[in-house]
Amino acid sequence: MTSVLVTGAGGFVGRWLVRDLLTRGYQVTGAIKQGGQPGPGMLTDAERRAVRWTTLDLLDAESVRRTLGEPFDFVVHLAAVASGTDARQHPGHAWAVNAAGTARLLEAASAHRRAGTADPTVVFASSAEVYGAGGSRPLVETDPVRPCSPYAASKAGAELAVAETAQRTGLRAIVARPFQQAGPGQDERFVVPAFARRLRGARLAKARVVKVGNLEPVRDFLDVRDVCRALVALLERGKAGSTYNIATGRGVRLRDLFSRIAAATGVDAVTEVDPELMRPADIPYLVGDATKLKQETGWEPAISLDQTIADVVAAQAD
Numbered sequence: 001m002t003s004v005l006v007t008g009a010g011g012f013v014g015r016w017l018v019r020d021l022l023t024r025g026y027q028v029t030g031a032i033k034q035g036g037q038p039g040p041g042m043l044t045d046a047e048r049r050a051v052r053w054t055t056l057d058l059l060d061a062e063s064v065r066r067t068l069g070e071p072f073d074f075v076v077h078l079a080a081v082a083s084g085t086d087a088r089q090h091p092g093h094a095w096a097v098n099a100a101g102t103a104r105l106l107e108a109a110s111a112h113r114r115a116g117t118a119d120p121t122v123v124f125a126s127s128a129e130v131y132g133a134g135g136s137r138p139l140v141e142t143d144p145v146r147p148c149s150p151y152a153a154s155k156a157g158a159e160l161a162v163a164e165t166a167q168r169t170g171l172r173a174i175v176a177r178p179f180q181q182a183g184p185g186q187d188e189r190f191v192v193p194a195f196a197r198r199l200r201g202a203r204l205a206k207a208r209v210v211k212v213g214n215l216e217p218v219r220d221f222l223d224v225r226d227v228c229r230a231l232v233a234l235l236e237r238g239k240a241g242s243t244y245n246i247a248t249g250r251g252v253r254l255r256d257l258f259s260r261i262a263a264a265t266g267v268d269a270v271t272e273v274d275p276e277l278m279r280p281a282d283i284p285y286l287v288g289d290a291t292k293l294k295q296e297t298g299w300e301p302a303i304s305l306d307q308t309i310a311d312v313v314a315a316q317a318d
Contacts, residue, residue: 002074074122106173107165128180138249
Protein backbone atom coordinates (compact mmCIF):
# COMPACT_ATOMS: atom_id res chain seq x y z
CA MET A 1 0.00 0.00 0.00
CA THR A 2 1.33 3.45 -0.92
CA SER A 3 2.30 5.44 2.17
CA VAL A 4 1.81 9.18 2.64
CA LEU A 5 2.96 11.42 5.48
CA VAL A 6 0.78 14.51 5.94
CA THR A 7 2.30 17.19 8.16
CA GLY A 8 -0.17 19.59 9.71
CA ALA A 9 -2.75 16.81 9.56
CA GLY A 10 -4.73 18.34 12.43
CA GLY A 11 -5.22 21.63 10.60
CA PHE A 12 -7.96 22.81 8.28
CA VAL A 13 -6.54 21.55 4.99
CA GLY A 14 -4.83 18.59 6.66
CA ARG A 15 -8.04 17.07 7.99
CA TRP A 16 -9.74 17.27 4.60
CA LEU A 17 -6.65 15.88 2.87
CA VAL A 18 -6.42 12.93 5.27
CA ARG A 19 -10.02 12.04 4.46
CA ASP A 20 -9.39 12.31 0.71
CA LEU A 21 -6.29 10.10 0.90
CA LEU A 22 -8.04 7.45 2.99
CA THR A 23 -10.90 7.37 0.49
CA ARG A 24 -8.37 6.69 -2.27
CA GLY A 25 -6.79 3.78 -0.38
CA TYR A 26 -3.53 5.37 0.76
CA GLN A 27 -1.82 4.39 4.01
CA VAL A 28 -1.76 7.69 5.91
CA THR A 29 0.47 8.92 8.71
CA GLY A 30 -0.76 12.19 10.18
CA ALA A 31 1.75 14.46 11.91
CA ILE A 32 0.21 16.92 14.36
CA LYS A 33 1.67 19.39 16.83
CA GLN A 34 2.29 18.39 20.43
CA GLY A 35 -0.99 18.54 22.33
CA GLY A 36 -3.00 18.66 19.11
CA GLN A 37 -6.02 16.51 18.44
CA PRO A 38 -6.18 14.05 15.52
CA GLY A 39 -8.87 15.32 13.20
CA PRO A 40 -11.04 17.20 15.74
CA GLY A 41 -14.60 17.85 14.60
CA MET A 42 -13.94 16.55 11.11
CA LEU A 43 -12.89 12.93 10.79
CA THR A 44 -15.11 10.07 11.84
CA ASP A 45 -13.95 7.65 14.53
CA ALA A 46 -13.25 5.07 11.83
CA GLU A 47 -11.17 7.57 9.83
CA ARG A 48 -9.16 8.57 12.90
CA ARG A 49 -8.44 4.92 13.68
CA ALA A 50 -7.28 4.34 10.10
CA VAL A 51 -4.52 6.95 10.45
CA ARG A 52 -1.21 6.44 12.22
CA TRP A 53 -0.79 9.60 14.29
CA THR A 54 2.51 11.11 15.37
CA THR A 55 3.64 14.46 16.80
CA LEU A 56 5.89 16.88 14.96
CA ASP A 57 7.68 20.04 16.07
CA LEU A 58 9.32 21.73 13.08
CA LEU A 59 11.53 23.73 15.46
CA ASP A 60 13.04 20.54 16.90
CA ALA A 61 15.49 18.74 14.60
CA GLU A 62 15.16 15.49 16.55
CA SER A 63 11.35 15.59 16.29
CA VAL A 64 11.64 16.08 12.53
CA ARG A 65 14.13 13.21 12.17
CA ARG A 66 11.91 10.94 14.26
CA THR A 67 8.81 11.74 12.22
CA LEU A 68 10.69 11.05 8.98
CA GLY A 69 12.45 8.06 10.51
CA GLU A 70 10.49 5.54 8.49
CA PRO A 71 10.36 5.60 4.68
CA PHE A 72 7.34 7.12 2.96
CA ASP A 73 6.41 7.12 -0.71
CA PHE A 74 5.02 10.66 -0.47
CA VAL A 75 5.12 13.59 1.94
CA VAL A 76 2.59 16.43 1.81
CA HIS A 77 3.98 19.27 3.88
CA LEU A 78 1.18 21.46 5.22
CA ALA A 79 2.43 22.24 8.74
CA ALA A 80 3.05 25.97 9.09
CA VAL A 81 2.20 29.22 10.80
CA ALA A 82 -0.80 29.66 8.52
CA SER A 83 -2.31 32.85 9.91
CA GLY A 84 -1.09 36.12 8.45
CA THR A 85 -2.04 37.84 11.71
CA ASP A 86 0.07 35.44 13.77
CA ALA A 87 2.99 35.88 11.37
CA ARG A 88 2.80 39.69 11.60
CA GLN A 89 2.80 39.50 15.39
CA HIS A 90 5.72 37.06 15.52
CA PRO A 91 7.63 37.25 12.21
CA GLY A 92 10.74 35.52 13.55
CA HIS A 93 8.67 32.55 14.68
CA ALA A 94 6.92 32.39 11.30
CA TRP A 95 10.30 32.26 9.55
CA ALA A 96 11.60 29.63 11.98
CA VAL A 97 8.59 27.36 11.40
CA ASN A 98 7.75 28.00 7.77
CA ALA A 99 11.21 28.37 6.22
CA ALA A 100 13.73 26.75 8.57
CA GLY A 101 11.25 24.04 9.59
CA THR A 102 10.63 23.18 5.95
CA ALA A 103 14.38 22.96 5.35
CA ARG A 104 14.71 20.52 8.27
CA LEU A 105 11.90 18.37 6.96
CA LEU A 106 13.31 18.28 3.42
CA GLU A 107 16.74 17.29 4.69
CA ALA A 108 15.23 14.45 6.74
CA ALA A 109 13.24 13.25 3.71
CA SER A 110 16.31 13.36 1.47
CA ALA A 111 18.25 11.21 3.97
CA HIS A 112 16.22 8.19 2.82
CA ARG A 113 17.24 8.85 -0.77
CA ARG A 114 20.91 8.98 0.20
CA ALA A 115 20.54 5.77 2.24
CA GLY A 116 18.63 4.01 -0.53
CA THR A 117 15.73 3.20 1.82
CA ALA A 118 13.14 5.24 -0.12
CA ASP A 119 12.80 7.88 -2.82
CA PRO A 120 9.96 10.03 -1.54
CA THR A 121 8.18 12.76 -3.46
CA VAL A 122 7.49 15.87 -1.36
CA VAL A 123 4.64 18.23 -2.18
CA PHE A 124 5.10 21.52 -0.35
CA ALA A 125 2.02 23.69 0.17
CA SER A 126 3.20 27.27 -0.28
CA SER A 127 0.80 30.18 -0.83
CA ALA A 128 -0.30 32.44 -3.65
CA GLU A 129 0.56 35.35 -1.35
CA VAL A 130 4.21 34.95 -2.37
CA TYR A 131 3.30 36.85 -5.57
CA GLY A 132 2.45 40.00 -3.62
CA ALA A 133 0.76 42.84 -5.47
CA GLY A 134 1.03 41.34 -8.93
CA GLY A 135 -1.23 43.58 -10.99
CA SER A 136 -4.68 43.05 -12.41
CA ARG A 137 -4.52 39.78 -14.39
CA PRO A 138 -4.45 36.12 -13.34
CA LEU A 139 -0.96 35.21 -12.21
CA VAL A 140 1.13 32.41 -13.73
CA GLU A 141 3.92 30.44 -12.10
CA THR A 142 6.66 32.37 -13.93
CA ASP A 143 5.54 35.72 -12.51
CA PRO A 144 7.99 37.25 -10.03
CA VAL A 145 7.72 36.52 -6.33
CA ARG A 146 7.28 39.77 -4.36
CA PRO A 147 6.02 38.90 -0.86
CA CYS A 148 4.70 41.86 1.12
CA SER A 149 3.99 40.25 4.51
CA PRO A 150 5.98 38.15 7.01
CA TYR A 151 3.75 35.17 6.22
CA ALA A 152 4.29 35.39 2.46
CA ALA A 153 8.01 36.05 2.86
CA SER A 154 8.44 33.00 5.10
CA LYS A 155 6.63 30.86 2.51
CA ALA A 156 8.87 32.24 -0.23
CA GLY A 157 11.85 31.32 1.93
CA ALA A 158 10.49 27.80 2.24
CA GLU A 159 10.19 27.60 -1.55
CA LEU A 160 13.90 28.46 -1.80
CA ALA A 161 14.64 25.65 0.66
CA VAL A 162 12.67 23.26 -1.57
CA ALA A 163 14.61 24.32 -4.69
CA GLU A 164 18.01 24.19 -2.98
CA THR A 165 17.47 20.81 -1.32
CA ALA A 166 16.14 19.25 -4.52
CA GLN A 167 19.10 20.54 -6.54
CA ARG A 168 21.66 19.40 -3.96
CA THR A 169 20.21 16.01 -3.01
CA GLY A 170 18.05 14.98 -5.97
CA LEU A 171 14.95 14.90 -3.76
CA ARG A 172 11.80 14.92 -5.88
CA ALA A 173 9.90 17.99 -4.74
CA ILE A 174 6.90 19.94 -6.01
CA VAL A 175 5.66 23.37 -4.91
CA ALA A 176 1.91 24.05 -4.82
CA ARG A 177 0.63 27.62 -4.57
CA PRO A 178 -3.03 27.52 -3.51
CA PHE A 179 -5.03 30.70 -3.80
CA GLN A 180 -7.65 31.67 -1.18
CA GLN A 181 -9.15 28.56 0.42
CA ALA A 182 -12.44 28.20 2.25
CA GLY A 183 -14.71 25.47 3.52
CA PRO A 184 -16.38 23.91 6.54
CA GLY A 185 -14.16 23.80 9.60
CA GLN A 186 -11.98 26.78 8.69
CA ASP A 187 -10.73 29.08 11.44
CA GLU A 188 -12.92 32.17 11.78
CA ARG A 189 -9.92 34.46 11.37
CA PHE A 190 -10.28 33.75 7.64
CA VAL A 191 -12.64 35.78 5.53
CA VAL A 192 -15.47 33.40 4.51
CA PRO A 193 -16.16 31.91 7.97
CA ALA A 194 -15.55 35.34 9.55
CA PHE A 195 -18.22 36.99 7.38
CA ALA A 196 -20.58 34.07 7.95
CA ARG A 197 -20.18 34.23 11.74
CA ARG A 198 -20.70 38.00 11.91
CA LEU A 199 -23.77 37.80 9.68
CA ARG A 200 -25.22 34.94 11.72
CA GLY A 201 -24.64 36.99 14.87
CA ALA A 202 -26.44 39.94 13.31
CA ARG A 203 -29.40 37.74 12.37
CA LEU A 204 -29.66 36.31 15.87
CA ALA A 205 -29.44 39.80 17.37
CA LYS A 206 -31.95 41.12 14.83
CA ALA A 207 -29.38 43.74 13.80
CA ARG A 208 -28.43 44.97 10.33
CA VAL A 209 -25.03 46.58 10.87
CA VAL A 210 -22.04 44.26 10.42
CA LYS A 211 -18.48 45.43 10.95
CA VAL A 212 -16.01 44.71 8.14
CA GLY A 213 -12.51 45.56 6.98
CA ASN A 214 -11.47 46.51 3.46
CA LEU A 215 -14.02 45.10 0.99
CA GLU A 216 -12.26 46.21 -2.21
CA PRO A 217 -9.61 43.46 -2.68
CA VAL A 218 -10.31 40.82 -5.32
CA ARG A 219 -9.55 37.18 -4.50
CA ASP A 220 -9.66 33.79 -6.21
CA PHE A 221 -11.67 31.52 -3.88
CA LEU A 222 -11.31 27.73 -3.88
CA ASP A 223 -13.14 25.10 -1.90
CA VAL A 224 -10.74 23.24 0.41
CA ARG A 225 -11.94 19.93 -1.04
CA ASP A 226 -10.87 21.04 -4.52
CA VAL A 227 -7.50 22.08 -3.10
CA CYS A 228 -7.07 18.61 -1.59
CA ARG A 229 -7.92 16.97 -4.92
CA ALA A 230 -5.26 19.17 -6.52
CA LEU A 231 -2.66 18.15 -3.95
CA VAL A 232 -3.41 14.47 -4.59
CA ALA A 233 -3.20 15.09 -8.35
CA LEU A 234 0.24 16.58 -7.82
CA LEU A 235 1.30 13.58 -5.75
CA GLU A 236 0.22 11.24 -8.50
CA ARG A 237 0.97 13.19 -11.69
CA GLY A 238 2.94 16.35 -10.85
CA LYS A 239 6.44 16.85 -12.23
CA ALA A 240 9.32 17.01 -9.76
CA GLY A 241 10.98 20.42 -9.71
CA SER A 242 7.82 22.20 -10.83
CA THR A 243 5.62 24.86 -9.24
CA TYR A 244 1.84 24.84 -9.73
CA ASN A 245 -0.89 27.36 -9.04
CA ILE A 246 -4.09 25.94 -7.56
CA ALA A 247 -6.73 28.44 -8.65
CA THR A 248 -10.05 28.94 -10.41
CA GLY A 249 -8.96 31.93 -12.50
CA ARG A 250 -12.05 33.85 -11.34
CA GLY A 251 -11.77 36.94 -9.16
CA VAL A 252 -14.40 37.89 -6.59
CA ARG A 253 -14.40 41.26 -4.86
CA LEU A 254 -14.78 40.93 -1.08
CA ARG A 255 -17.79 43.26 -1.24
CA ASP A 256 -19.52 40.78 -3.56
CA LEU A 257 -18.43 37.87 -1.37
CA PHE A 258 -20.03 39.56 1.63
CA SER A 259 -23.28 40.05 -0.29
CA ARG A 260 -23.38 36.38 -1.31
CA ILE A 261 -22.81 35.23 2.25
CA ALA A 262 -25.44 37.69 3.48
CA ALA A 263 -27.94 36.19 1.04
CA ALA A 264 -27.05 32.67 2.22
CA THR A 265 -27.62 33.65 5.85
CA GLY A 266 -30.80 35.62 5.13
CA VAL A 267 -29.50 38.94 6.45
CA ASP A 268 -30.23 42.31 4.85
CA ALA A 269 -26.95 43.73 6.13
CA VAL A 270 -25.40 47.19 6.19
CA THR A 271 -21.62 47.23 6.45
CA GLU A 272 -19.58 49.44 8.76
CA VAL A 273 -15.81 49.70 8.36
CA ASP A 274 -13.91 48.82 11.53
CA PRO A 275 -10.27 50.03 11.51
CA GLU A 276 -9.37 47.06 13.72
CA LEU A 277 -10.31 44.73 10.87
CA MET A 278 -8.19 46.48 8.24
CA ARG A 279 -5.12 44.49 7.14
CA PRO A 280 -1.79 46.22 6.53
CA ALA A 281 -0.35 45.68 3.04
CA ASP A 282 -3.59 44.19 1.70
CA ILE A 283 -3.02 42.89 -1.84
CA PRO A 284 -5.58 44.57 -4.15
CA TYR A 285 -5.86 41.72 -6.67
CA LEU A 286 -4.81 38.09 -6.23
CA VAL A 287 -6.19 35.72 -8.87
CA GLY A 288 -4.41 32.73 -10.36
CA ASP A 289 -4.08 30.93 -13.66
CA ALA A 290 -4.02 27.14 -13.10
CA THR A 291 -3.59 26.15 -16.76
CA LYS A 292 -0.35 24.30 -16.00
CA LEU A 293 -1.97 22.20 -13.26
CA LYS A 294 -4.96 21.40 -15.45
CA GLN A 295 -2.89 20.42 -18.47
CA GLU A 296 -0.43 18.24 -16.58
CA THR A 297 -2.76 16.52 -14.10
CA GLY A 298 -6.30 16.90 -15.46
CA TRP A 299 -7.46 18.68 -12.29
CA GLU A 300 -10.42 21.05 -12.47
CA PRO A 301 -12.23 22.83 -9.62
CA ALA A 302 -15.58 21.13 -9.07
CA ILE A 303 -17.26 22.99 -6.19
CA SER A 304 -18.81 26.41 -6.76
CA LEU A 305 -18.22 29.33 -4.41
CA ASP A 306 -21.93 29.43 -3.59
CA GLN A 307 -21.81 25.77 -2.56
CA THR A 308 -18.76 26.45 -0.39
CA ILE A 309 -20.59 29.36 1.26
CA ALA A 310 -23.67 27.21 1.87
CA ASP A 311 -21.54 24.47 3.45
CA VAL A 312 -19.70 26.96 5.71
CA VAL A 313 -22.98 28.52 6.85
CA ALA A 314 -24.49 25.08 7.52
CA ALA A 315 -21.41 23.95 9.46
CA GLN A 316 -21.56 27.01 11.72
CA ALA A 317 -25.24 26.36 12.43
CA ASP A 318 -24.59 22.76 13.56
